[in-house]
Amino acid sequence: MQLSKKFKYMRQVSSRPCEVLGDLLLYKLMFFLLFLLMYLFTLLGNLLIMTTIWSEHSLHTPMYLFLCALSISEIFYTFAIIPRMLADLLSTLHSIAFLACASQMFFSFTFGFTHSFLLTVMGYDRYVAICHPLRYNVLMSPRGCACLVTWSWVGGSFMGTVVTTAIFNLTFCGPNEIHHFACHVPPLLKLACGENVLEVAKGVGIVCITALLGCFLLILLSYAFIVVTILKIPSAEGRHKAFSTCASHLTVVVVHYGFASVIYLKPKGPKSLEGDTLMGITYTVLTPFLSPIIFSLRNKELKNAMKKIFLSKLYPEKI
Template identity: 45%
Template sequence: MLSPTSDYETSSPNTFYFNQSGPTEFVFWLLTISPKIQALLFSFFLLLYMMIICSTTAIIWATYTHTSLQTPMYFFLSSLSFVEICYTTTSVPLMLSNILRARKPIPLAGCATHMFFFGTLGSTDCFLMTVMAYDRYVAICHPLQYTLIMTPQLCTQMVAGSLGLAVFLSLPLTSLIFTLPFCGCFLEINHFFCDVPPVLNLACADILVPRAVLYVISTIVLTVPFLLICISYVFITITILRIPSAEGRQRAFSTCSSHLTVVLLQYGCGGLVYFRPPSSTPADEDWHLALVYTFVTPLLNPIIYTLRNKDVKNALKKVISKKAASENL
């Protein structure tokens, strides 16, 4: 771990004291102290962030401007894209700011707010993936009843329910964590944002109950949706194997494998962070895994879910062509 700047006096590896009578604030772990590497990391992560924003925005734009994409499947995709824009925006700008403005403190209330929004949006992301698996189950296993089951009202309710359940789970967990006492005024978080495990480890009180609550909520957010996705795909696989056309089976399996790839990345990394025993691996591995579900998964989602889809690519081409034609007039 890198040493703190000279403005802080250290009494423990994770605690920095500046003024004992002041309010509690957090500082984030430095990725590097080299200005050249800082500039390189800043440029790299900024490029990834802009790619995520542009690709997900393109999906939303195409969905709402092209009538052929205004179906339940693409409604869920556009909802997922919007959530991931918000999801990455809660953490990446903070990370970029920390790279250039080393050890900029964040107040207790700011860290709590950030944790709440990150937890809410991350949970919503997981629930929406489950909703999308159900949508594919209905489309493949019950194609004749698809339009009767997946009504616009149900689709809206499922997206709203995903967000509502995420808020319901994130708010009490965040409140519980930030009612714990924190010893010292400046505490170092071994992470690049206010995630639950590293902040919880800084509390100077018994964290058995908060950690148990974290496991219960993680089970609801990660394990239960993952099992539901697996069950959906068992039925989907059985139905696909009954398709007589080899081309039809290949197309269906391609769609399933794409979705499952993102699911395994998202749930696998989340499970390693939130279900892992506290002393099983070094703490700095948390932020290595967090880089995957903060950058890699949101970047892969538009490519895997939609940009490989001919309908979406054709819609984007038409929208861009119309935009270019209108500007030339």
């Protein structure tokens, strides 16, 4: 079946996550419940973080502004993919319209790259706080922070537009089955035909890897300066306090880029689609699930603020 922009409503691309997750109804229900609970926990965790930062005046600082923006991008990213995946697990007809497939790819790449850009901004924030504390209020002014957040969203939207436009300007012919749980680049490239498919595949790969690698290298550079500065602090208590402000961000960076590197940097072989699907599920479901847990448990200020706000509502007489 040929996919053409002339058939925006009639042309559809099939998506069959059941082949990966198992054909038996029991397994489908088990995975559905597991992913549903993880998705709801992800939403609840990010909403709790946003509510806490909004309600607690002491958290109205650049670091928590970026964390709030990160939670928003995470909510939108998971919303672009997981609800559809959950619906497919319970459905016998696993199909998605051509335009809906393009929309899913755009939003997933937009919010995924926005997430990476915000992590980079948060690394810069920690660098300024530890290496240039006296200039922190100047370098991280409210206007400057708003610009950094805005440019992160603009950069994510630009990446989403570039990737989606490049892929969906290709001609699709032959089979119309995506061997993936979402509209991802490699499975769609398998369905494309024409002389420019290889060039588009290389171009999209170079753009994505350059953006991710650039963000990662900037974060590494920030932490290189941070480590050098921390080692110069004379007291062990001071070094521990300085490092503790970076621990949650650094942990999320390792998790985020660890999974991303496996997906984007591992060699592609003819039998790699199933592995890509499993890693994609891990990256899409598990990484957003872990992020609010890491920030909540490893950030003492945020954890104490959550206890103060929500315990005061449940047990007002004890606060």
